[in-house]
Amino acid sequence: xxxxxxxxxxxxxxxxxxxxxxxxxxxxxxxxxxxxxxxxxxxxxxxxxxxxxxxxxxxxxxxxxxxxxxxxxxxxxxxxxxxxxxxxxxx
Amino acid sequence: xxxxxxxxxxxxxxxxxxxxxxxxxxxxxxxxxxxxxxxxxxxxxxxxxxxxxxxxxxxxxxxxxxxxxxxxxxxxxxxxxxxxxxxxxxxxxxxxxxxxxxxxxxxxxxxxxxxxxxxxxxxxxxxxxxxxxxxxxxxxxxxxxxxxxxxxxxxxxxxxxxxxxxxxxxxxxxxxxxxxxxxxxxxxxxxxxxxxxxxxxxxxxxxxxxxxxxxxxxxxxxxxxxxxxxxxxxxxxxxxxxxxxxxxxxxxxxxxxxxxxxxxxxxxxxxxxxxxxxxxxxxxxxxxxxxxxxxxxxxxxxxxxxxxxxxxxxxxxxxxxxxxxxxxxxxxxxxxxxxxxxxxxxxxxxxxxxxxxxxxxxxxxxxxxxxxxxxxxxxxxxxxxxxxxxxxxxxxxxxxxxxxxxxxxxxxxxxxxxxxxxxxxxxxxxxxxxxxxxxxxxxxxxxxxxxxxxxxxxxxxxxxx
Numbered sequence: 001x002x003x004x005x006x007x008x009x010x011x012x013x014x015x016x017x018x019x020x021x022x023x024x025x026x027x028x029x030x031x032x033x034x035x036x037x038x039x040x041x042x043x044x045x046x047x048x049x050x051x052x053x054x055x056x057x058x059x060x061x062x063x064x065x066x067x068x069x070x071x072x073x074x075x076x077x078x079x080x081x082x083x084x085x086x087x088x089x090x091x
Numbered sequence: 092x093x094x095x096x097x098x099x100x101x102x103x104x105x106x107x108x109x110x111x112x113x114x115x116x117x118x119x120x121x122x123x124x125x126x127x128x129x130x131x132x133x134x135x136x137x138x139x140x141x142x143x144x145x146x147x148x149x150x151x152x153x154x155x156x157x158x159x160x161x162x163x164x165x166x167x168x169x170x171x172x173x174x175x176x177x178x179x180x181x182x183x184x185x186x187x188x189x190x191x192x193x194x195x196x197x198x199x200x201x202x203x204x205x206x207x208x209x210x211x212x213x214x215x216x217x218x219x220x221x222x223x224x225x226x227x228x229x230x231x232x233x234x235x236x237x238x239x240x241x242x243x244x245x246x247x248x249x250x251x252x253x254x255x256x257x258x259x260x261x262x263x264x265x266x267x268x269x270x271x272x273x274x275x276x277x278x279x280x281x282x283x284x285x286x287x288x289x290x291x292x293x294x295x296x297x298x299x300x301x302x303x304x305x306x307x308x309x310x311x312x313x314x315x316x317x318x319x320x321x322x323x324x325x326x327x328x329x330x331x332x333x334x335x336x337x338x339x340x341x342x343x344x345x346x347x348x349x350x351x352x353x354x355x356x357x358x359x360x361x362x363x364x365x366x367x368x369x370x371x372x373x374x375x376x377x378x379x380x381x382x383x384x385x386x387x388x389x390x391x392x393x394x395x396x397x398x399x400x401x402x403x404x405x406x407x408x409x410x411x412x413x414x415x416x417x418x419x420x421x422x423x424x425x426x427x428x429x430x431x432x433x434x435x436x437x438x439x440x441x442x443x444x445x446x447x448x449x450x451x452x453x454x455x456x457x458x459x460x461x462x463x464x465x466x467x468x469x470x471x472x473x474x475x476x477x478x479x480x481x482x483x484x485x486x487x488x489x490x491x492x493x494x495x496x497x498x499x500x501x502x503x504x505x506x507x508x509x510x511x512x513x514x515x516x517x518x519x520x521x522x523x524x525x526x527x528x529x530x531x532x533x534x535x536x537x538x539x540x541x542x543x544x545x546x547x548x549x550x551x552x553x554x555x556x
Contacts, residue, residue, distance in 0.1 A: 023236070024237075026239050031321070032322065037475075038475040043472075045241075051510050051511070052226075052510065
């Protein structure tokens, strides 16, 4: 199995080729990479198959990517998503 | 949204590459139809045959069937990685609007076979939004699809036979499974006449695996709370009475780092609902598409197979998929159908459906689960709507159906569009009004004109922003 490397909030993460970002983060010991819009609660993978939209993460600057479906790619920059992930758009 | 006057490129488009969709695509292609198989995953198999690249199928069921179907896809155009977000009728058939990564495209077809499967049905409980609490299917998907265990000390809970393969798989992969907590009392099921079908053998095999790993299987018990700050650290497990009310004083705490939970399945009906297909309430309380003996929905040209017309497992899905594929193929190519083979499939369908119905009757959801909720238990995970807010919309604002609840306090308004909370919101509303959940309750939480989020960038032909 080929190993690829990506960054999560600046830290190096190893993933097997074909793994989702969510699976790779769980394998690396992380459980959450999003805080909710209303109460700031931590969230990670729940349904694991793209249905619940709980595991949203920012990948290479694009917010709201489902970590459970998005395949990890070499040199990806993955970041914890705060709220809707579009705070930078607010005045 | 263009309506092309040209002849559609495909006679048959199949949505979903699980057991039903694979069987449908291969059967349709066998009649000489031009077939597209559209699926959002990169590899065929659906949830049932979810696998990793190079997987030899050691821990898969009916892997030979999968391999045969996969090999037969040579005659099918497999559009992997394509998600259908909207379907519309055209003069010639249907146009399916899809996205593939950042790129939008349209697929035109004369007939459509919907085989979109199902996902885990959830009953909320305090703490169920903590990271480390997974759906049963999610825990299994991490393992089957990515080779990753969701935790090291795992509690499995819910109702239905699916908990067994989930727990057995996790234990076989090296996790310590602290128990399988089945809310129902399915023991009666083993005496049901249709269990003579032989499917029980699978369950016995899983129970043997659980015994080998010393995993306790407890009936009439449930995870009624998850505890922790940033992640789950413990699960509250309680004994239940026959109505699923917590037996006072029975709750104990199990230290764990993951919980996998599921209470049956919810079929994915976005596409048939967009096209106007009629539905019914199935024995398990799920909203499903109505189909006839040819797997036809009530809208001409739309066939439905697998869980989307009634949750019944992979065996039934294969039969329904083949029926749908053959009939859609015969219709579009005007070939003669093999009556004897069709009759054989129909007999098998009838037997497997009565098995599924007996199974559903053995694993009903009982109303006592509503008592597990605290005031501040989140019902809608997306919009963070609590049980007390839902109740307030019913009691103070006078909502009489879930759609009104949704408009007042927003459960189901988030990105998942009610997929996670639709069932629970329906229960809460129905219970307050002293009735059971009706088809209309679930329908009110199931309408999704855009089945999947699609970026404006993809629609305008530009890369995702």
